[in-house]
Amino acid sequence: MTTTPVATPHAGVGGVRQAFSDGLVIGWRNLKRIPRIPELAIFAIIQSIMFVLLFAFVFGGAIPLPGYTDPNAYREYLLPGVFGQTIAFASATTAIGMTDDMAKGIIDRFRSLPMARSAVLTGRSFADVIYNAGILIVLMISGWFVGWTVRTDVLQFAIGVGLLLLFAFAMSWIGIWLGLSVPSVEVGQQVSFVVIFPITFISNAFVPIQTMPSWLQPFAEWNPVSTLTASVRTLWGNPHPFATNNFPSQQPILVTLLWVAVILAVFVPLGVRKYRSVSR
Amino acid sequence: MSVIEAEGLVKVYKSRKSEVRALDGLSLRVEEGQVLGLLGPNGAGKTTTVRILATLLRPDAGRATVAGYDVVRQAQQLRSVIGLSGQYAAVDENLTGRENLWMFARLYQMPSPEAARRAGELLEQFDLVDAGDRVVKTYSGGMRRRLDLASAIIARPRLLFLDEPTTGLDPRGRLGMWEVIRQLVRDGATLLLTTQYLEEADELADGIVVIDHGRIIAQGTADELKTQVGGERIEVVLHARADIPAAIERIRPYGDGDAIVDEHTKRVTLPSTGGAQALVQVVGALNEASIAIDDIGVRRPTLDDVFLSLTGHAAADGQGPEPDDEPAMATGRAA
Ligand SMILES: Nc1ncnc2c1ncn2[C@@H]1O[C@H](COP(=O)(O)OP(=O)(O)OP(=O)(O)O)[C@@H](O)[C@H]1O
Numbered sequence: 001m002t003t004t005p006v007a008t009p010h011a012g013v014g015g016v017r018q019a020f021s022d023g024l025v026i027g028w029r030n031l032k033r034i035p036r037i038p039e040l041a042i043f044a045i046i047q048s049i050m051f052v053l054l055f056a057f058v059f060g061g062a063i064p065l066p067g068y069t070d071p072n073a074y075r076e077y078l079l080p081g082v083f084g085q086t087i088a089f090a091s092a093t094t095a096i097g098m099t100d101d102m103a104k105g106i107i108d109r110f111r112s113l114p115m116a117r118s119a120v121l122t123g124r125s126f127a128d129v130i131y132n133a134g135i136l137i138v139l140m141i142s143g144w145f146v147g148w149t150v151r152t153d154v155l156q157f158a159i160g161v162g163l164l165l166l167f168a169f170a171m172s173w174i175g176i177w178l179g180l181s182v183p184s185v186e187v188g189q190q191v192s193f194v195v196i197f198p199i200t201f202i203s204n205a206f207v208p209i210q211t212m213p214s215w216l217q218p219f220a221e222w223n224p225v226s227t228l229t230a231s232v233r234t235l236w237g238n239p240h241p242f243a244t245n246n247f248p249s250q251q252p253i254l255v256t257l258l259w260v261a262v263i264l265a266v267f268v269p270l271g272v273r274k275y276r277s278v279s280r
Numbered sequence: 281m282s283v284i285e286a287e288g289l290v291k292v293y294k295s296r297k298s299e300v301r302a303l304d305g306l307s308l309r310v311e312e313g314q315v316l317g318l319l320g321p322n323g324a325g326k327t328t329t330v331r332i333l334a335t336l337l338r339p340d341a342g343r344a345t346v347a348g349y350d351v352v353r354q355a356q357q358l359r360s361v362i363g364l365s366g367q368y369a370a371v372d373e374n375l376t377g378r379e380n381l382w383m384f385a386r387l388y389q390m391p392s393p394e395a396a397r398r399a400g401e402l403l404e405q406f407d408l409v410d411a412g413d414r415v416v417k418t419y420s421g422g423m424r425r426r427l428d429l430a431s432a433i434i435a436r437p438r439l440l441f442l443d444e445p446t447t448g449l450d451p452r453g454r455l456g457m458w459e460v461i462r463q464l465v466r467d468g469a470t471l472l473l474t475t476q477y478l479e480e481a482d483e484l485a486d487g488i489v490v491i492d493h494g495r496i497i498a499q500g501t502a503d504e505l506k507t508q509v510g511g512e513r514i515e516v517v518l519h520a521r522a523d524i525p526a527a528i529e530r531i532r533p534y535g536d537g538d539a540i541v542d543e544h545t546k547r548v549t550l551p552s553t554g555g556a557q558a559l560v561q562v563v564g565a566l567n568e569a570s571i572a573i574d575d576i577g578v579r580r581p582t583l584d585d586v587f588l589s590l591t592g593h594a595a596a597d598g599q600g601p602e603p604d605d606e607p608a609m610a611t612g613r614a615a
Pocket residue numbers: 293294300301302320321322323324325326327328329367
């Protein structure tokens with residue numbers, strides 16, 4: 001006798017409320033491990049600070065920002081770029097955590113429990129957003145020491161931070177899908193870096209787009225890391241030279257929100273589907 | 281209706297290069313309050329069976345209901361009445377024992393204070409109180425195993441799946457685990473237990489199913505299986521290999537069949553229903569002939585013998601799907 005596999009009934013027995021409380025439990029669990037493997041957070045921060053120092057003091061002098069004569073201008077320009085880059089790398093952290101859970105077998109236990117199926121995923125992205133918020137705080141403090149500052153008001157600052165975290169949320173869903181798709185933590189790490197490095201470097205995070213070859217410029221201009229960084233610079237009144245008349249340069253916030261929507265629309269279903277079919 | 285009913289389960293693992301038919305039409309039945317021991321060599325399909333019944337894996341064909349729920353279509357309802365302790369401890373390394381238990385209790389939908397109370401109770405029951413507030417990373421294998429079992433019974437499930445629950449435990453740990461399992465059964469739990477240790481099945485299980493290559497090759501109670509392989513025998517280990525022919529000659533009258541010889545270990549095995557009396561006579565006969573012996577005794581078949589005779593290899597050895605290539609001991613083959 002054959003039974004055609006039927007899709008498992010929807011999310012949870014208790015619906016949305018259960019999905020939310022289970023998600024919080026998983027989020028709590030993911031946050032708990034941060035202080036217990038402090039190396040992870042410490043190296044993430046060191047990596048970002050290294051970029052700040054490298055670009056501020058090594059390459060910085062070779063990257064002029066026309067229109068700005070103040071030698072500090074580049075550093076102020078740079079920091080939002082480093083924030084954007086750090087957020088983009090958040091998806092790697094998510095992917096590695098997810099693959100690690102799979103390898104350790106704890107996902108099997110979760111799948112045998114009467115919990116909301118979505119909770120393992122929402123809990124992870126929720127925890128990763130908080131984790132990134134923590135890293136952002138440390139980076140902002142270090143940035144302030146090398147001359148970065150916010151020139152607008154508290155509201156604009158908050159919107160900028162909100163945009164960064166929203167992007168972190170979207171990126172974490174790419175990480176979830178990636179983490180569930182790769183066979184091991186090492187592969188996940190490699191894949192993330194191969195994908196994320198070009199995305200962060202072919203953007204306005206470190207160098208103005210106009211210094212790139214013209215065939216690369218459209219890509220760099222539409223790149224979500226560019227639009228995110230441009231939005232934040234605009235919101236905080238940090239130097240943002242060379243705005244072109246192209247749409248992404250004129251409406252960086254709108255384009256960033258579009259990117260978030262597109263990424264979520266694609267990777268949430270992909271991640272959920274992957275999670276359901278994992279080793280089944 | 282039985283608590284576990286599986287009919288013709290088939291599971292094929294496909295990869296780019298190969299296809300493994302892990303289950304090939306397996307049917308099982310476990311009654312309420314019963315302990316079923318699932319035995320089989322490595323790769324027989326024990327874990328696959330458990331994972332299908334615990335909703336982690338979809339069968340490619342066949343049907344199974346557990347506690348009245350279909351394992352595929354009613355997976356979510358089923359999950360709230362079962363507990364699973366998989367072959368490898370599935371607990372969070374970076375949480376403490378107490379935090380692990382609290383988390384799993386919450387995910388079984390217990391309110392937080394009750395979850396905390398239950399976590400404390402289980403730490404006590406599993407002798408983990410001292411280690412309860414340490415991260416699991418620092419636990420020994422046996423402690424993890426106990427924590428894993430504790431996690432499986434958090435919601436006091438009526439039905440438990442234990443995949444090799446005592447693998448990696450020291451003898452004391454194993455006895456302790458047996459006691460915990462017996463207590464669960466006394467409290468009315470139904471249990472499906474896989475194991476590599478045949479004495480464990482003998483000790484805990486009411487019924488035994490032996491599988492190999494994803495198919496059942498024998499089932500019954502431990503005693504029924506032992507009867508299948510044959511009765512008692514007297515085993516003599518001689519001091520000198522040269523004495524073997526003479527010894528066989530001497531002891532033949534006290535047996536019920538031909539003696540089996542293992543040259544390498546100098547062991548002569550004689551089927552005999554005469555029990556202790558026959559043993560005394562064999563000792564006398566050998567003594568009279570001045571044949572020196574190292575060891576002698578009456579041996580009843582163990583589940584190990586059952587295993588050897590059914591699968592052609594011992595429980596814990598043999599990775600491959602070709603059991604006949606395994607070098608079985610002469611005594612084992614003969615049974
Ligand atoms: N995920 C998988 N992908 C491919 N093959 C698998 C997978 N899991 C199990 N198998 C194969 O299916 C067969 C049955 O495996 P299973 O784990 O059920 O055996 P088992 O009886 O539990 O063995 P053991 O005593 O070693 O735990 C084996 O041949 C194994 O190699």
